[in-house]
Amino acid sequence: MSKQQGRHFLNIPGPSPVPDRVLRAMDMPVIDHRSAEFAELGKQVFEGCQKIFKTKGPVIVFPSSGTGAWEAAIVNTLSPGDKVLMVETGHFATLWQQMAKRWGLDVEFLPGDWRHGASPTEIEEKLRGDKSHAIKAVMVVHNETSTGVTSRVGEIRAALDRVDHPALLLVDTISSLGSVDFKHDEWKVDVTVSCSQKGFMLPPGLGFNAVSDKARAASKTNKMPRSYWDWEEMLKPNANGFFPYTPATNLLYGLKEAISMMLEEGLDNVFARHKRLAAATRAAVTHWGLEVLCQEPEEYSPVLTAVLMPPGHNADEFRKVTLEKYNISLGSGLSKVAGKVFRIGHLGECNELTLLGALSGVEMGMTAAGVPHRAGGVDAAMKSLEDADKSNAPTHLKMVKP
Ligand SMILES: *Cc1c(COP(=O)(O)O)cnc(C)c1O
Numbered sequence: 185m186s187k188q189q190g191r192h193f194l195n196i197p198g199p200s201p202v203p204d205r206v207l208r209a210m211d212m213p214v215i216d217h218r219s220a221e222f223a224e225l226g227k228q229v230f231e232g233c234q235k236i237f238k239t240k241g242p243v244i245v246f247p248s249s250g251t252g253a254w255e256a257a258i259v260n261t262l263s264p265g266d267k268v269l270m271v272e273t274g275h276f277a278t279l280w281q282q283m284a285k286r287w288g289l290d291v292e293f294l295p296g297d298w299r300h301g302a303s304p305t306e307i308e309e310k311l312r313g314d315k316s317h318a319i320k321a322v323m324v325v326h327n328e329t330s331t332g333v334t335s336r337v338g339e340i341r342a343a344l345d346r347v348d349h350p351a352l353l354l355v356d357t358i359s360s361l362g363s364v365d366f367k368h369d370e371w372k373v374d375v376t377v378s379c380s381q382k383g384f385m386l387p388p389g390l391g392f393n394a395v396s397d398k399a400r401a402a403s404k405t406n407k408m409p410r411s412y413w414d415w416e417e418m419l420k421p422n423a424n425g426f427f428p429y430t431p432a433t434n435l436l437y438g439l440k441e442a443i444s445m446m447l448e449e450g451l452d453n454v455f456a457r458h459k460r461l462a463a464a465t466r467a468a469v470t471h472w473g474l475e476v477l478c479q480e481p482e483e484y485s486p487v488l489t490a491v492l493m494p495p496g497h498n499a500d501e502f503r504k505v506t507l508e509k510y511n512i513s514l515g516s517g518l519s520k521v522a523g524k525v526f527r528i529g530h531l532g533e534c535n536e537l538t539l540l541g542a543l544s545g546v547e548m549g550m551t552a553a554g555v556p557h558r559a560g561g562v563d564a565a566m567k568s569l570e571d572a573d574k575s576n577a578p579t580h581l582k583m584v585k586p
Contacts, residue, residue: 196513198329198359201534202386202533205445206442206445215433217426217431224425225433226436229245229440232440233392237366239396240369241394242395243393244392245439250358252413256377256410256415258283261354261399262320266290267292267319268290268292270294272295274296274325274520276356276358277325280323281323300333301328301335304340307343308347311347319349322352323354325356331521332478333478335483338367353371355376359531360383361384362454363486364383365451372396374396375396375399377392380392380435382487384442385533457535458530461486462530464536464572467565468565471558474492475491488529488530492524493525497555497556500522502553505553512542
């Protein structure tokens with residue numbers, strides 16, 4: 185590593201940069217997790233999570249990565265041999281599908297081109313054809329972090345309702361929660377899976393399951409073996425603010441602070457900010473003459489933008505140059521799109537100027553790496569932000585505290 189001054193730009197789509205306020209909140213002595221003081225923290229965190237997931241039901245917090253929370257969703261609701269419907273939106277949907285298979289589920293994996301979200305129409309057709317209700321769950325990734333495509337979960341819910349299908353709806357919101365609007369209760373999602381290091385702006389280490397009554401009822405009779413991930417083991421002590429085992433105490437301090445930050449800004453403002461930054465990023469990409477991987481404007485991700493490299497140029501070599509010269513980390517292309525795309529994360533603690541800094545790094549990096557592009561993408565991004573600012577004046581005024 186060369187010696188570089190100033191802050192590293194962590195523009196991968198998770199882990200995302202941790203705000204100073206969250207870092208300071210975690211810089212605390214570890215307390216007794218059986219104490220009254222801890223119970224207070226536990227209760228505040230569980231209540232706060234309900235606001236972010238938009239649910240009145242329980243949100244379970246595991247000391248785990250997002251992958252652990254995926255597993256918890258499966259083992260608490262389904263039984264070996266159960267049929268589930270999943271959609272190949274990209275790398276993460278593929279990994280979750282592999283996990284489902286390892287747990288003995290009979291997965292129908294609708295193929296995808298990695299440039300579109302899960303199609304509500306296609307899901308509706310599959311469910312309509314399933315007269316015997318063999319499909320026990322529909323499992324989708326809300327924001328596919330490998331492609332920068334956001335699936336329309338509200339419409340998928342509507343599709344289930346139209347055919348009156350009783351399947352559970354399990355949704356991975358690992359990279360969307362806290363950045364893209366998501367309504368666990370209103371969309372009747374049964375298990376919402378998430379984790380700490382993306383929209384929540386925390387270090388890695390917490391996995392979440394928001395659980396509907398229907399999912400909890402399924403957990404009483406399903407047949408998957410589990411111990412560490414068992415919801416009931418968690419929910420009993422959680423009711424009083426406690427955990428059945430040692431929790432990630434200091435991450436919980438951070439979680440409490442991150443939730444406060446999101447609620448102070450206002451969730452709608454948080455979502456609008458992400459959309460604004462994403463639109464500016466696409467303005468830059470388009471100006472450079474490069475192509476955004478997502479092909480459906482309705483599904484552009486507010487969290488990250490995946491960009492196709494011009495033919496003959498390798499994304500990883502380009503990323504290496506930008507890291508060495510400008511101290512910025514960009515996301516790599518994963519599995520099917522390795523070397524072909526790079527990803528610009530614009531989530532969590534990101535604002536107009538940090539985004540413009542990152543885009544400057546990308547543009548200068550392209551020059552340095554000899555990647556053909558039209559100069560001036562950063563100007564196009566500035567123009568996009570200025571235009572958004574004009575049309576968004578009332579939202580901005582609301583953000584100023586009295
Ligand atoms: C990051 C990510 C995961 C994996 O989470 P880990 O914390 O790395 O286990 C799963 N799904 C999506 C959509 C992600 O972005």
